[in-house]
Amino acid sequence: AELTVGFSQIGSESGWRAAETSVSKSEAAKRKVTLKIADAQQKQENQIKAIRSFIAQGVDAIFLAPVVSSGWDAVLKEAKEAKIPVVLLDRDIDPSGKELYLTAVTSDSVHEGAVAGEWLAKAMAGKACNVVELQGTVGASVATNRKKGFDSVVAKNANLKVVRSQTGDFTRAKGKEVMESFIKAEGGGKTICAVYAHNDDMMVGAIQAMKEAGLKPGKDILTVSIDAVPDIFKAIAAGEANATVELTPNMAGPALDAIMAYKAKGTVPPKWIQTESKLYTAADDPQKIYDSKKGLGY
Amino acid sequence: MQRLLQSRGLAQIIALLVILALDRAVSPQFFDLRMQDGRLFGSLIDVLNRGAPVALLSLGMVLVIATRGIDLSVGAVMAIAGAIAASLADAHGMPVALAAALGAGLLCGLWNGFLVAVLGIQPIVATLILMVAGRGVAQLITEGRIVTFTAPDLVWLGNGAVLGVPAPVAVELGMLVITGAVVRGSALGLLIEATGGNARASELAGIGTRAMILAVYVWCGLCAALAGIIAAADIMGADANNAGLWLELDAILAVVIGGTSLFGGRFSLVLAMVGALIIQAMNTGILLSGYPPEFNLLVKAAVVLVVLLLQSPRFASAGAVLGRARQ
Amino acid sequence: MRGLPPVAITAMVFVAGFALCTAQFPNFASTRVAANLLTDNAFLGIVATGMTFVIISGGIDLSVGSVIGFTTVFVALAIERLGVPPLVAFAAILLLCAAFGAAMGAIIHVFDMPPFIVTLAGMFLARGASFLMSTESTPITAPLYSTVSDFALRLPGGGRLTAIALIMLAVVAAGAALLHFTRFGANVYALGGSRATTALMGIPVGSMTVRIYMLSSVLAGLAGIVFSFYTAAGYSLSAVGVELDSIAAVVIGGTLLTGGQGSVAGTLLGVLIQGLIQTYINFDGTLSSWWTKIVTGILLFAFIALQQAMLGIASRAGPRKAGVLKS
Amino acid sequence: MNASSDPGSALLEVRGLSKSFGTLRALQEVDFTLRAGEIHALLGENGAGKSTLIKTVTGVFPRDTGIVRLGGAEVAPRSAKAAVDAGIATVYQEVNLLLNLSVAQNLYLGRQPTRFGLVREAEMRRRAAELLAEFDLHIDVAEPLGNYSVAVQHITAIARAVDQSARVLILDEPTASLDRHEVEILFAVMRKLALRGIGVIFVTHFLDQVYEICDRITVLRNGRLIGERETAELPRIELIRMMLGRELAGTTSERAAAKVRQAGEVCARFEGYGKVGCVAPFNLALRRGEVIGLAGLLGSGRTETARLVFGAERADSGSATVEGKPVRLQSPRDAVAHGFGYCPEERKTEGIIADLTVRENIVLALQAKRGLTKPLSRAEQEGIAIRFIRLLDIRPPEPERPIGLLSGGNQQKVLLARWLATAPRLLVLDEPTRGIDVGAHAEIIRLIRELCDDGLALLVISSELDEIVTYSDRVIVLRDRAHIDELEGEAIDVSNVLAAIAATGTAGAEAGQA
Numbered sequence A: 001a002e003l004t005v006g007f008s009q010i011g012s013e014s015g016w017r018a019a020e021t022s023v024s025k026s027e028a029a030k031r032k033v034t035l036k037i038a039d040a041q042q043k044q045e046n047q048i049k050a051i052r053s054f055i056a057q058g059v060d061a062i063f064l065a066p067v068v069s070s071g072w073d074a075v076l077k078e079a080k081e082a083k084i085p086v087v088l089l090d091r092d093i094d095p096s097g098k099e100l101y102l103t104a105v106t107s108d109s110v111h112e113g114a115v116a117g118e119w120l121a122k123a124m125a126g127k128a129c130n131v132v133e134l135q136g137t138v139g140a141s142v143a144t145n146r147k148k149g150f151d152s153v154v155a156k157n158a159n160l161k162v163v164r165s166q167t168g169d170f171t172r173a174k175g176k177e178v179m180e181s182f183i184k185a186e187g188g189g190k191t192i193c194a195v196y197a198h199n200d201d202m203m204v205g206a207i208q209a210m211k212e213a214g215l216k217p218g219k220d221i222l223t224v225s226i227d228a229v230p231d232i233f234k235a236i237a238a239g240e241a242n243a244t245v246e247l248t249p250n251m252a253g254p255a256l257d258a259i260m261a262y263k264a265k266g267t268v269p270p271k272w273i274q275t276e277s278k279l280y281t282a283a284d285d286p287q288k289i290y291d292s293k294k295g296l297g298y
Numbered sequence B: 001m002q003r004l005l006q007s008r009g010l011a012q013i014i015a016l017l018v019i020l021a022l023d024r025a026v027s028p029q030f031f032d033l034r035m036q037d038g039r040l041f042g043s044l045i046d047v048l049n050r051g052a053p054v055a056l057l058s059l060g061m062v063l064v065i066a067t068r069g070i071d072l073s074v075g076a077v078m079a080i081a082g083a084i085a086a087s088l089a090d091a092h093g094m095p096v097a098l099a100a101a102l103g104a105g106l107l108c109g110l111w112n113g114f115l116v117a118v119l120g121i122q123p124i125v126a127t128l129i130l131m132v133a134g135r136g137v138a139q140l141i142t143e144g145r146i147v148t149f150t151a152p153d154l155v156w157l158g159n160g161a162v163l164g165v166p167a168p169v170a171v172e173l174g175m176l177v178i179t180g181a182v183v184r185g186s187a188l189g190l191l192i193e194a195t196g197g198n199a200r201a202s203e204l205a206g207i208g209t210r211a212m213i214l215a216v217y218v219w220c221g222l223c224a225a226l227a228g229i230i231a232a233a234d235i236m237g238a239d240a241n242n243a244g245l246w247l248e249l250d251a252i253l254a255v256v257i258g259g260t261s262l263f264g265g266r267f268s269l270v271l272a273m274v275g276a277l278i279i280q281a282m283n284t285g286i287l288l289s290g291y292p293p294e295f296n297l298l299v300k301a302a303v304v305l306v307v308l309l310l311q312s313p314r315f316a317s318a319g320a321v322l323g324r325a326r327q
Numbered sequence C: 001m002r003g004l005p006p007v008a009i010t011a012m013v014f015v016a017g018f019a020l021c022t023a024q025f026p027n028f029a030s031t032r033v034a035a036n037l038l039t040d041n042a043f044l045g046i047v048a049t050g051m052t053f054v055i056i057s058g059g060i061d062l063s064v065g066s067v068i069g070f071t072t073v074f075v076a077l078a079i080e081r082l083g084v085p086p087l088v089a090f091a092a093i094l095l096l097c098a099a100f101g102a103a104m105g106a107i108i109h110v111f112d113m114p115p116f117i118v119t120l121a122g123m124f125l126a127r128g129a130s131f132l133m134s135t136e137s138t139p140i141t142a143p144l145y146s147t148v149s150d151f152a153l154r155l156p157g158g159g160r161l162t163a164i165a166l167i168m169l170a171v172v173a174a175g176a177a178l179l180h181f182t183r184f185g186a187n188v189y190a191l192g193g194s195r196a197t198t199a200l201m202g203i204p205v206g207s208m209t210v211r212i213y214m215l216s217s218v219l220a221g222l223a224g225i226v227f228s229f230y231t232a233a234g235y236s237l238s239a240v241g242v243e244l245d246s247i248a249a250v251v252i253g254g255t256l257l258t259g260g261q262g263s264v265a266g267t268l269l270g271v272l273i274q275g276l277i278q279t280y281i282n283f284d285g286t287l288s289s290w291w292t293k294i295v296t297g298i299l300l301f302a303f304i305a306l307q308q309a310m311l312g313i314a315s316r317a318g319p320r321k322a323g324v325l326k327s
Numbered sequence D: 001m002n003a004s005s006d007p008g009s010a011l012l013e014v015r016g017l018s019k020s021f022g023t024l025r026a027l028q029e030v031d032f033t034l035r036a037g038e039i040h041a042l043l044g045e046n047g048a049g050k051s052t053l054i055k056t057v058t059g060v061f062p063r064d065t066g067i068v069r070l071g072g073a074e075v076a077p078r079s080a081k082a083a084v085d086a087g088i089a090t091v092y093q094e095v096n097l098l099l100n101l102s103v104a105q106n107l108y109l110g111r112q113p114t115r116f117g118l119v120r121e122a123e124m125r126r127r128a129a130e131l132l133a134e135f136d137l138h139i140d141v142a143e144p145l146g147n148y149s150v151a152v153q154h155i156t157a158i159a160r161a162v163d164q165s166a167r168v169l170i171l172d173e174p175t176a177s178l179d180r181h182e183v184e185i186l187f188a189v190m191r192k193l194a195l196r197g198i199g200v201i202f203v204t205h206f207l208d209q210v211y212e213i214c215d216r217i218t219v220l221r222n223g224r225l226i227g228e229r230e231t232a233e234l235p236r237i238e239l240i241r242m243m244l245g246r247e248l249a250g251t252t253s254e255r256a257a258a259k260v261r262q263a264g265e266v267c268a269r270f271e272g273y274g275k276v277g278c279v280a281p282f283n284l285a286l287r288r289g290e291v292i293g294l295a296g297l298l299g300s301g302r303t304e305t306a307r308l309v310f311g312a313e314r315a316d317s318g319s320a321t322v323e324g325k326p327v328r329l330q331s332p333r334d335a336v337a338h339g340f341g342y343c344p345e346e347r348k349t350e351g352i353i354a355d356l357t358v359r360e361n362i363v364l365a366l367q368a369k370r371g372l373t374k375p376l377s378r379a380e381q382e383g384i385a386i387r388f389i390r391l392l393d394i395r396p397p398e399p400e401r402p403i404g405l406l407s408g409g410n411q412q413k414v415l416l417a418r419w420l421a422t423a424p425r426l427l428v429l430d431e432p433t434r435g436i437d438v439g440a441h442a443e444i445i446r447l448i449r450e451l452c453d454d455g456l457a458l459l460v461i462s463s464e465l466d467e468i469v470t471y472s473d474r475v476i477v478l479r480d481r482a483h484i485d486e487l488e489g490e491a492i493d494v495s496n497v498l499a500a501i502a503a504t505g506t507a508g509a510e511a512g513q514a
């Protein structure tokens, strides 16, 4: 029989999220699964409401892209009581909920931050480097984790130093604004050696700010950011950005496979299906990646 | 009257100067200016430049508030206008993109005005509808993506310069002059103030209060559209998800800091602009200060309260009032 | 009685909406959906009750969403990090909220500042303070929490009337009694009619203002506690934008934003109507993020327009009150 | 002159009270003495400082200097509530109570009967109905106060104060919107209270009422005390001289018909004009240079007639013509465009725009008529404002003062100026002399006459029959929302109008309250 899966998506706060949604749809269509997507507009309470209404509708499985890590126990317990398997997408939840979901298809955002940090440590090769950091939305778990991962690398490399860190709310406009003020505060940008941004969108804005200040991003100031959205590859191709860490938008594909196997044959998937956090630089033919990613709905 | 206006704006001007002085204190190079690619460059310019969207919004908002209304949809209208401009710019050129975006702003304003003036829905709910749906419309246009463009004349609106003055600042000042000319050069200003002061009495004095209300919402929509175009031009792309998000609150704040009462009546365009600058000077100062971002909101809350307390007519006599423990 | 006709109309609108949903989705009309409506909107119902008092008194409280967020973080940290017994933590946070609301009320009254702005600063302050405490989401594992979240009255048909739904209904009932049957309630209406006149009639306007904002903040704190039951966690970004949801609920419930009229029962209906819209969209399940927003806006408009039309018909059918100018 | 020389009976003593608003010295070293059991008139021109004196005594305004003694003990109430607690109950001039609350709540706000903290609604209503019955008012006290006429609202305010007054009752122009019958009832209540030893302060511009009920009189002028006299010893002419500081030119109460004006052509005509539930269809022709008075009891439909004529209500039957051409009056805007003007009865809510200056209030209608694109220059505005401030003697003569800070009478003059500035062909005045002092009253009536001589058509509503009779060329009598009679020429006198109002017998006050 055909499967109906309810997907409680966070929202569409970024291009990456939009891409995840559209990739999920096409992956479901490929497998002839009916995907009901409920958009939570970035609110946990809406996600809980959506899950409860999926239970009320009696779907076959529930996908959850949790906006935060805590606070899911009660509602997931309800799903369990109703015998509906739950799969987490792109983020994990607190350990207390381990029993309540079938599997989690996620990347590790602490790891992503660490990958970015290690690239910078390698690029500097022991030279002293003042880093400025563009954080994501204050309080967002991705922001907290990507900071944590990066900081762990900085702690191990005495030559790296985060001199300024401010939130750019994951957006281009704020990324640009914050970078502008970093440049002013750091002597016209002369004392900055690298920028680390929690996502590519902020970096795209920061690159504009550097250019307008007469600096050469990618050369005067190195850049490393996370997500691997198409526009950053354009910048890498133009030599204006140096590195990005990929967060794949295809979380639903592996999740659907797991669910279908579980429903058909009762195969219990591993508790964590980790997606790769791949690092891209100018060495990876950025133009080609840009072309391949363009159509994905970023 | 001349004297009155000056004394009316005094508190705001002082607040702006104090905040600029604080900015200087956290960032010694705050007042440094230099030319960079034919364009003035420095933190002070950033304040004007980054403040442009909120300043434009507050130009429209101040008129709406003067009629006792409020417009929560301006952020969403910004997103719509930006999305339209960005999606049309490369294919159809700047004039078409600009006209379409401004036209959309006008329509949005007309819709809000229709709900408020004709259907008699309370302004805050009436505009809440567009605040919710409008961002959806903007995302529909961009399909959730960030739509980028390269059309140089549109990009110029964000990054270009007129005689060294960044284009957004020039647009901002131009709009102030135009709005001032329209509102104070005609009888509109007086009739708006009358409508906001007492709509029933104004109607009985022969003022077409509905037309007034419709007009201010349309103007507010236009200003918001312009702000949206500038925000898009600034990042050379339309970010429908985030453009103008929560800016309606900043715009309302700017208007109130500018001394216009939320209960309508008297308004001042210039002081609303000053209010927007106060907010941006504060934001820029926060960014320059190097404090962790967790403190941003606390600083903002404190500054807002202090600025408004200073303006409160009761502040001077506060000691006496508190002393007497008035009920 | 005061406010009854609009409430009756709102109730009819809700019933009509529910019937339409049922017509489209047969398993909509189940006790599960109905009970979910109450549980999922429990915290909203509680804040909106407080907001009703504020709005009827002619004010507004934008800080409630942040106060909920602050409360969840405070409670979570107190219980998990400091090992405070839950009930003690609850008492402490409610006291803190009371002080916070009282401070806002006092500033509004003593300095004669617009509530919109004072509570906006309160919103920044509370959200900023919760960032300072913790930016991470903290799970709460206290046994009380699982006891409460496991408790539910089972309804025939699979519905569960949960503890938090019951708390909400109790708050609404108590709020209605307070508003409609006490001196305090009458004074709230009086303030909304006219502050100046109320003062001249010998009502202590200042202490009333303080108490009204205190009530709103305490209920927001209670909603925060309920929210922490709902999610069993404390998170600094929870309940962002809830102030607008609750204002919309109050206004949809027939309370005038200008003050002086309204009811708690209407507010509950307003909350349920909003919940209905969301449930409908979730049942549909085909809407993209943007269509969700657009459809929410359209449905909001449809409800308000329907209500406005029915009110218009009701007032036309009734006896015309001489000398009342429509405005 | 110093009444406090008889200290045993002084109930409320005010000594050296001063109060300034910015540079304006509203009260300067005012003394005032109220004895127990007396009814004391507080008189003066518009803006003399009567209301300010009252509000300063009750603590609504903080005072600059001076002391107040109540029953020998010094009191300094800091709020209206404190004054009530001290035993001083007040009906303030501008108070309209809370229109959104029920009549009963308005009467008992803050002191509702309660049980276990809950308001005993039924008990409160019973008491409210009883209290109002003393004023011969029999209405449903559960209805919102806003559903009733201004008169009912005023009686409610008075009833509340009377019910609260322990020692002193202050009434600031309570009779401005009451008709004779209601005034009679009020006076009876005041006398009863005085007999109980309560001191009553009574502010009014009706000198007849002063002589009818007051024991003593205190006169203020420009914020200063002019004198305090026994009513019996103060001739009317002398009183007026004290108030105005000059003689009053001519008296107002004689019929001007001596000088028969020849009515001009019809400038506006209404045929079968009416609206269901508002006013029954009527025929009305307005001629240039003619004053038509509308007479009737409260609630008889006079205001509605005015609003229909002005387009503030849309007629659902009949037709209107202006200068012979058929017109549609869908809104006040249409009416203004055809040269109509309308001074509404509720000055505060429908007339003034409190935040705007006197200048802006004066030019408003003219500007609305000219349209958006033809703004009056600042100089033109000032010219117009100054001209009318002089013409109508608006005080203080400052065009840049917010109108909300003017005294009630002066606000009324500004509204008149607003319409005169538009050079209208038809002016509708609803209670134009309400709350206006004797001097200004005479001026307004003189103005009405002059305006007619200049060819203006006037439709005037007034509850003062004397006044209507004085200037009307025709009087239309209304009852129960229908035009029932019309008097013309020699037939116009007070007794004839009264007879017409009461034509079907005992309609009387009950008709107004139905």
Ligand SMILES: Nc1ncnc2c1ncn2[C@@H]1O[C@H](COP(=O)(O)OP(=O)(O)OP(=O)(O)O)[C@@H](O)[C@H]1O
Pocket (backbone or CB within 6 Å): D021, D024, D026, D044, D045, D046, D047, D048, D049, D050, D051, D052, D053, D093, D395, D396, D405, D406, D407, D408, D409, D410, D435, D437
């Ligand atoms: N709140 C205020 N602020 C500034 N000026 C005021 C205020 N209230 C009254 N005034 C001014 O004080 C003067 C006295 O006004 P007041 O209201 O006491 O007059 P009044 O004798 O009661 O007149 P009326 O008979 O018209 O009611 C007036 O010139 C008025 O403009």
Ligand SMILES: Nc1ncnc2c1ncn2[C@@H]1O[C@H](COP(=O)(O)OP(=O)(O)OP(=O)(O)O)[C@@H](O)[C@H]1O
Pocket (backbone or CB within 6 Å): C321, C322, C323, D139, D147, D148, D149, D150, D151, D152, D296, D297, D298, D299, D300, D301, D302, D303, D304, D345, D461, D463, D512, D513, D514
């Ligand atoms: N004494 C009363 N008791 C109850 N209702 C009244 C009373 N007087 C007036 N009303 C009601 O108040 C409404 C308003 O009357 P309104 O004042 O407009 O009439 P009016 O003829 O213009 O009288 P006036 O101009 O003298 O006040 C009417 O609907 C009438 O039914």
Ligand SMILES: [Mg+2]
Pocket (backbone or CB within 6 Å): D050, D051, D052, D093, D172, D407, D408
């Ligand atoms: Mg007075």
Ligand SMILES: [Mg+2]
Pocket (backbone or CB within 6 Å): D299, D302, D303, D304, D345, D430
């Ligand atoms: Mg009337």
